[in-house]
Amino acid sequence: MTIIEAIKNRRxxxxxxxxxxxxxxxxxxxxVATYAPNDRLRQPWHFYVIQGDAMKRYEEMATEYLQQRFPTKPHLVESSLKVVTTTPVAIVVTSAIIPDKPDDSEDNMFATCCAIHSMWLAAQELGLGFVWRTRGVGLVHDERMHQFIGSPENEKVIGTIFIGYPEEGKEVPPTERISFDEKTTWL
Ligand SMILES: Cc1cc2nc3c(=O)[nH]c(=O)nc-3n(C[C@H](O)[C@H](O)[C@H](O)COP(=O)(O)O)c2cc1C
Structure with missing residues (x-):
């Protein structure tokens, strides 16, 4: 598979x-993630791998979060929790925030996003299913996640990656993309 094919086939x-x-x-x-481009080689990423007992603790955190968010919808809590209970490995990816340097901190986040994309493409080559989550049980915007992973204050959570071998018979159809024609201004 060429790089262009891999990028287009990623799901x-x-x-x-x-x-x-x-x-x-x-x-x-x-x-693979550590080879992503990054400004001044600050290599701003950190990875927190969650599996086994840690995944059980993640499940407890997600349960608490979902019960607070949907107190009158136990079925929704249960179905949303399945996302966690059926995932063998999650990786929380953080990016270094540099005090008083918002531009560098932003560049760090961009670099970390590149690292996640590299992992996503590599997962495909290794036969692994992969999704980058921020919303819901991804808990990227929730303070609980910082406490859970024990990250220092100068790290921002960029994504929670869920990884597993793809379930058979659940092929994911291609997503429709707007042509670059509509997204490009030639100057
Ligand atoms: C920054 C970012 C955040 C995302 N957050 C979520 C998420 O919270 N939940 C989810 O199911 N998918 C999430 N996704 C995956 C997208 O929904 C997915 O990439 C999109 O539907 C297009 O599908 P495709 O990647 O198969 O082409 C996220 C992707 C990115 C890049």
């Missing part, structure tokens, strides 16, 4: 088989 995969992921594969994803 958000949200349903996983009940199968663990080999540690070597997780390490490959983390290794």
């Amino acid at each position: 958000a995969i949200r349903n996983y088989a009940d199968r663990p992921i080999e540690k070597e594969k997780i390490e490959k994803l983390l290794d």
Whole structure:
């Protein structure tokens, strides 16, 4: 597969088989991430890998969050929780915030986004399903996540990545894209 084909074929995969992921594969994803472009080689990312017992604790945090958010909708809490309980590995990715340097901090976030995209493409090559979550149980905008991963104050959570072998029979159709023609101004 060429790089262009890989970019075009990448999909958000949200349903996983009940199968663990080999540690070597997780390490490959983390290794690939560190090759992303980044300003002045600050390498601003940090990765928090959640699996096994830590995933159980994540489930507890997600339950508390969902029950607070949907106090009168237990079915919604239950169905939303499935996202966590059926995911073998999650990786929370943070980016370094530099005090009094908002531009550099922003560039760090851009670099970290590049790192996540690299991981996403690599996951595809390794046969893994992958989705970057920010909303809902991704808990990116919730203070609980900082406490859960134990990240220092100068780290901002950029994404929670959910990874697993894709569930068979749940092929994800291509997403429609607006042509670059409509998104481009030639000056
Ligand atoms: C910054 C970012 C945040 C996202 N947050 C979520 C999310 O919270 N939940 C989710 O299911 N998918 C999330 N996604 C995945 C997108 O929904 C997905 O990429 C989009 O639907 C297009 O599908 P495709 O990636 O298969 O082309 C996120 C993607 C990005 C880049």
